[in-house]
Amino acid sequence: MNPLRWNFRLQMLLGAAVCGGLLAFAVYTQVRLGLEPCSLCIYQRLAFAALAVVFLLAGLHGPRNRPGRLSYGVLAAIVAAIGAGIAGRHVWVQAQPQDVMTSCGPPLEFLNQTMGPLEAFRTVLTATGNCGDIDWTFLGLTMPMWCLLWYLLLGIWAVLCAMVKRKEG
Template identity: 50%
Template structure:
């Protein structure tokens, strides 16, 4: 069965399942593997939740018109672009030479309680030493690099699902 010929609903449902699986694995590594997420990892998880939510709503709604499918595709692309930017920044921080890595700061929960939201966002995207640590790799890539790959792939998948031509009204 070729997923490239599936209905819009099935293609968006597959996108949702991919996001749910990625988030499940992240939670598994946190609770059973002992890998605590840094602030940028937490923001990437939020982007996967947002992207998965768009995929799920699009799958449940399953618009028949081109405009509706395109709207969901663009919303998913926006969520994927946000995740790509966060993961890209994380990959960049991990690639810095050790002497240029920013110092470690407080954890995200403390910052959310103690600082205004804009200060928290600025501190998170500036990065900290804990975001530059590589604790997990698969095929030579760290988790933020895999997140980056998945955000790009899921964004392209949403565009394909939203803009591909359909031969019948039921596809």
């Protein structure tokens, strides 16, 4: 069963489900494995959530005409490119030598304990703490590397699904 032969609605809902699964895994690693996210991790989660929303809207709308599908595909690709940029920055920060000061903000737990939720949110979005720690790897890739790979795959998926020729109407 070739997913590129599925209808556009199912393809986009699959993209939303993948984003949801990736976000669920991020929460799992935080809650169960005790990996505290840095500010760049939070930005990547926000980008995955935004990408999930685009995929979900595309799936729920299910435009039948090519321009409508292309609009959603391009929008999803733009969001995925933004997420890839954030993940790429995180990969770069982690690749720096330990003695080089690279930062992205204080831990979220500290922010929650010392300030209100709105102030903590604002601080996360403007933070400059250390994101260089590598706490988790799988198959030799760090979490930001996996995020970068997923952003690229989901962006390509959105464009491919939008470009597949279908019967109009």
